[in-house]
Amino acid sequence: MSAAVSIAFHGLAYAMVLYLISVGLSVTMGLMGFVNLAHGVFAAAGGYVMTRLINGYGVPFPLAVAAAFLAVGAGSIVLERALYRRLYGADELSQVLMSVGLIFMSVASAKFLWGPLAQPMSPPGYLSGQLDLGFRTFPTYRSFLILAGAMLVTLLWLGLERTRFGARIRAAVDNRRMAQSIGINTSLLFTWTFALGSALAALGGALGAEILAIDPGYALEHLIYFLIVVAVGGLGSIKGPFFAALLLGIADTGFKYLLPEFGAFFIYALTLGLLLWRPRGLFGRA
Amino acid sequence: MSDATAPPAAPLAVELLVRSHRLRLFELAPWLVAVAAYGLFPDYLSLGSQILIGVVFSLSLDLILGYAGIVTLGQAAFFGAGAYTAGLLAAHGWGEPLSGLVAAGIIAAILGFLSGAIILRTQGLTLLMLTLMISFMVQEAANKAGAVTGGADGLQGMEVWPVLGLFRFDLLGRTAYLYCLAVLFLVWLAARRIVHSPFGRSLTGIRENEARMHAIGSPVFRRRLTIYTIAAALAGVAGALLAETTQFVALEVLSFERSGAGLIMLIIGGVGRLYGPFIGVPLYMVAQDRFAQADPVYWDFWIGLLLILVVVFARGGLLGFVEQLWRKLRKTP
Numbered sequence: 001m002s003a004a005v006s007i008a009f010h011g012l013a014y015a016m017v018l019y020l021i022s023v024g025l026s027v028t029m030g031l032m033g034f035v036n037l038a039h040g041v042f043a044a045a046g047g048y049v050m051t052r053l054i055n056g057y058g059v060p061f062p063l064a065v066a067a068a069f070l071a072v073g074a075g076s077i078v079l080e081r082a083l084y085r086r087l088y089g090a091d092e093l094s095q096v097l098m099s100v101g102l103i104f105m106s107v108a109s110a111k112f113l114w115g116p117l118a119q120p121m122s123p124p125g126y127l128s129g130q131l132d133l134g135f136r137t138f139p140t141y142r143s144f145l146i147l148a149g150a151m152l153v154t155l156l157w158l159g160l161e162r163t164r165f166g167a168r169i170r171a172a173v174d175n176r177r178m179a180q181s182i183g184i185n186t187s188l189l190f191t192w193t194f195a196l197g198s199a200l201a202a203l204g205g206a207l208g209a210e211i212l213a214i215d216p217g218y219a220l221e222h223l224i225y226f227l228i229v230v231a232v233g234g235l236g237s238i239k240g241p242f243f244a245a246l247l248l249g250i251a252d253t254g255f256k257y258l259l260p261e262f263g264a265f266f267i268y269a270l271t272l273g274l275l276l277w278r279p280r281g282l283f284g285r286a
Numbered sequence: 287m288s289d290a291t292a293p294p295a296a297p298l299a300v301e302l303l304v305r306s307h308r309l310r311l312f313e314l315a316p317w318l319v320a321v322a323a324y325g326l327f328p329d330y331l332s333l334g335s336q337i338l339i340g341v342v343f344s345l346s347l348d349l350i351l352g353y354a355g356i357v358t359l360g361q362a363a364f365f366g367a368g369a370y371t372a373g374l375l376a377a378h379g380w381g382e383p384l385s386g387l388v389a390a391g392i393i394a395a396i397l398g399f400l401s402g403a404i405i406l407r408t409q410g411l412t413l414l415m416l417t418l419m420i421s422f423m424v425q426e427a428a429n430k431a432g433a434v435t436g437g438a439d440g441l442q443g444m445e446v447w448p449v450l451g452l453f454r455f456d457l458l459g460r461t462a463y464l465y466c467l468a469v470l471f472l473v474w475l476a477a478r479r480i481v482h483s484p485f486g487r488s489l490t491g492i493r494e495n496e497a498r499m500h501a502i503g504s505p506v507f508r509r510r511l512t513i514y515t516i517a518a519a520l521a522g523v524a525g526a527l528l529a530e531t532t533q534f535v536a537l538e539v540l541s542f543e544r545s546g547a548g549l550i551m552l553i554i555g556g557v558g559r560l561y562g563p564f565i566g567v568p569l570y571m572v573a574q575d576r577f578a579q580a581d582p583v584y585w586d587f588w589i590g591l592l593l594i595l596v597v598v599f600a601r602g603g604l605l606g607f608v609e610q611l612w613r614k615l616r617k618t619p
Contacts, residue, residue, distance in 0.1 A: 035411055086598055092410065093357050097553055098597045100546060104590030111583045220542075224422060231415040265426040272419045279408045 005136070007254045013142040015249025016149025017211055020204030022229040022241050023156065024197020030173045030236015032190055034084065035092050038099035039201060040219035040226055041106040045072045046202025047214035048110065051119035061124040068206040073199030080194045088190075103219045110216040121209040141210060148207060153242060156200075160238055169193055173236040225252075228271050234281030243282060316564040320467055324460075331459035337571050338466035339527045342473050344552045344563035346520035351549070352558030353481055354513045355493030356406070357414055359545050360421030361521055363401075364394040366540030368522025370428065370435060373535035376444040383449050387469065387526045394522020395515050397424075402514035406507065418542070425540040441535040455531065462531035469527060473520055474560075480516065481560060489513055550589065553596060556605030565604050 025039040046068040053064040083102075087095050122128070123141040130137040160166035171179040172186050180186050205214070212222055228248055233240030248267065255266045278284070323334055343365055350356045368390035375386050405416035428435045435441055448454040453461045480486050491499045492506055499506050529535045538544065547570075555566025570589075578585040600607045 029411065035414065083594070083598075092414065093351070093557075094597045094601065096357065096359070096414070097549070097593050100550070101590040101593030101597065104586045104593065106590075108583050108585075108587035108590065112587075224418065224542075227415055227418070231411060235411065261430060263426050263430055265423060265430065268419045268423040268426065272416060272423070275408070275412055275416055275419070276404060279412045 002136070003257065007257055008250060009138060009146075010142065011250030011253035012246070013145045013149075013249075014211055014253055015245040016145055016153075017204050017208030018225060018229050018249055019242050019245035020149060020152060020207070021201045022204075022226045022233075022245060023238060024194075024200045025226055026230045026233055026235060026237060026241045027169065027173075028194055028197050029230060031169065031176075031193055032084075032088050034088060035095045036084070036099050037096060037223060037227075038102040038106070038219065039198075040223050041103060042072050042076060042198040042201040043205030043208075043212075043222075043226075044106065044110065044214060044218035045075065046205035047121075047209045047212075047218070048114065048119065049202070050206035051121055051209060051214055052114070055120060061127070065203065065206050068202045069199045072202030073195045076198030077191060077195045080191050084194065085190075103223075106219055107216050110218075114216075116216060118213040118215040119209070121214065123210065145207060145211075152200075152203070157238060165192075228267070230281075232271060232274050232281055234284030237281070237283040240281055240283030313561075316561075317471070320470075324463060324467075328458065328460075331463040333571065333575055335459055335462045335466045335531050336528075337568050338463070338470045339524050339531070340548070340551060340567040340571055341563045342466075342470050342524035342527065343521055343548050344555075344567050345473060345477055345560070346517040346524065347548050347552050348557060348560060348562055349477060349480065349520070350513055350517040351552065352560075352562070353486060353493065354489045354510055356510060356514065358417040359414060359542065359549070360417035360419075361517075361548060362540050362542065362544040363421035363424045364398055364518040364521035365525040365528075365544060365548075366424060366428065367397050368394045368525030369529040369535045369539040370441065370525075371522070372526035373441045373444055373529040374434070376446050376530065376533075377441060381445045381447040383446055383465070383530050386446075386530060387523050390522045390526030390529075391519040392522075394525070395519035397522075398518020399511065399515040402511045402518070406510050406514060421540065421542065421545060425537065425542075428540055429537055435537075436535075438537055440537065441529075444529065444533045444535070446530045446533055455533070459531070466527055466531065469523065473523065477520070478560060480513075485509065485512070550593060552603075554592065554603055556603030556607075559602075559605050562603055562605055569604075 021040070021043045024042075025036060028034055028036055028039075049068040049071050050064045053059040053067055054061060059067070083098070087098055123144075127141045127144050129140050131140045131143050160169065168179070168184050168189055171182075171184060172189055176186055205212070205218075212218065225248065229241050229244045232247070233242070233244035251270060252264070252267050255262065255264070259266070274282070320334075320338070324331070327334065343361070346364075347358070347361050350358060350361075371390040371393040372383075372386040375381070375389060380386070401420045405413060405420065408416060429437055431437070432439075446455060449461060449465050453465075455461050455465075481489075488499065488504050488509055491504065492509060496506060525539055528539065551566040551570045552562050553566070554570060555562030555564065574585065577588075596603060602609065
């Protein structure tokens with residue numbers, strides 16, 4: 001019983017981080033049809049900005065997280081305009097190679113600037129320690145992760161369903177040409193969506209630095225998990241990746257806890273099965 | 287006997303088609319270089335063997351990626367399957383190298399056929415993900431089955447017999463180099479034969495316009511599965527070459543990095559030309575040998591930058607770049 005609660009709890013915290021990082025990838029893939037393997041770079045960048053600000057300059061935690069969100073969002077606008085834009089509509093292979101090139105460069109730069117070791121991440125005093133819920137205690141920081149994740153997810157869904165910007169994104173995902181012809185500036189929309197997705201990834205990377213350690217290989221090591229969330233969830237969907245992240249977070253935690261001798265084998269097998277059953281993902285459009 | 291009964295020939299088209307698979311002079315160049323390198327750089331023969339093996343692997347990728355247009359990130363699964371097949375045979379008392387190669391090719395082909403039969407029904411990102419999943423599964427299986435494969439420590443205790451019972455694998459790597467060169471030559475002959483055959487042409491058709499190939503009744507799925515299986519077998523042979531010439535199999539043979547590097551070398555050389563690997567692999571591996579040992583950080587950075595530049599400015603790789611230059615020069619005399 002206590003094992004099940006543990007798995008559910010840690011799986012949930014892990015799922016929130018995975019979702020925050022991957023949701024932007026899902027939307028950019030659905031919107032621009034861009035196979036961006038370098039999405040993890042933005043998450044890693046977020047983690048680096050935050051840990052450097054906290055450890056190097058003593059910036060308070062909330063401020064550092066906000067700075068990571070804004071800095072990476074702004075940086076991604078430059079990248080989108082300078083690089084990604086050139087390859088919209090290009091074949092998958094070019095996009096894959098371009099983003100792999102970007103991963104290589106970011107890995108090398110991170111190593112050069114901050115060394116090969118993982119950045120130490122210690123939550124602020126008021127978020128460390130254990131939280132007593134009466135029937136058992138939970139790590140405070142992970143409880144905070146779950147809560148913050150849930151809030152962000154709600155905010156994101158509301159924003160997409162209720163605001164004009166959200167309606168434009170939905171229109172462009174459904175039918176880009178139609179959206180264009182009724183006067184939506186899809187080019188600008190792409191840039192803003194890309195920036196928002198990258199900034200969310202940075203947020204995920206920063207908040208999740210305690211679960212997915214920030215080191216130079218980050219973008220490559222965890223790439224497969226971000227891709228699983230997106231592919232299983234369904235491209236262009238906001239809700240799909242959430243359920244996929246839940247599934248992956250809890251299943252991965254469970255398998256590693258209960259069957260460590262098989263490693264990640266079952267996760268890969270599960271993904272294979274799911275994708276064969278629903279090639280467009282659980283919530284993908286047919 | 288009048289001229290009217292003669293078939294309406296299209297001499298130019300026929301001439302072009304026939305000419306395209308006639309052996310041309312430049313096709314001799316790689317072999318001359320390879321043989322000359324054997325005499326000129328006796329101290330670098332082990333690097334030379336690595337390059338030749340890399341060319342075989344990259345060539346297998348060129349067949350599916352360049353000709354059939356299947357984007358895969360998991361080709362290392364077949365390379366590794368071949369390496370472990372040859373390795374396990376040699377570690378358990380059967381060190382005959384040629385039959386080891388054949389066995390590796392067969393095992394990799396079976397794996398390619400089975401996985402291809404499942405995953406080639408999908409397309410785009412899903413297909414990409416599935417190729418990744420297959421290779422990760424194989425790697426994780428090899429990692430966790432330590433009792434059989436040696437796990438993360440690698441497979442030890444291989445004993446490879448002399449080639450044809452005559453040529454022992456020597457410390458300088460002379461036998462290994464010539465052995466790899468001979469195998470590469472056979473693989474190249476086979477690959478060349480395949481791409482110029484009607485089967486190869488129909489693959490290009492599928493790459494260029496799949497709907498149209500369906501419409502004219504071409505068995506698209508079967509064709510893709512066939513080339514996927516062939517390429518898997520060739521990758522398996524490459525893996526077996528590595529295992530036999532180094533007498534060791536590390537878990538790295540199954541890694542994503544190996545799939546990626548094979549792809550990068552192919553792209554740098556030029557994809558879909560059959561000669562991309564002959565340019566890209568030596569360039570990449572010699573440069574890596576020179577620069578990466580000194581500073582791997584810079585190496586990653588420049589390779590990344592090079593990739594982006596190739597994709598944005600020179601889509602055909604180095605060969606494509608040379609081809610364009612050549613055309614421009616001929617147009618403006």
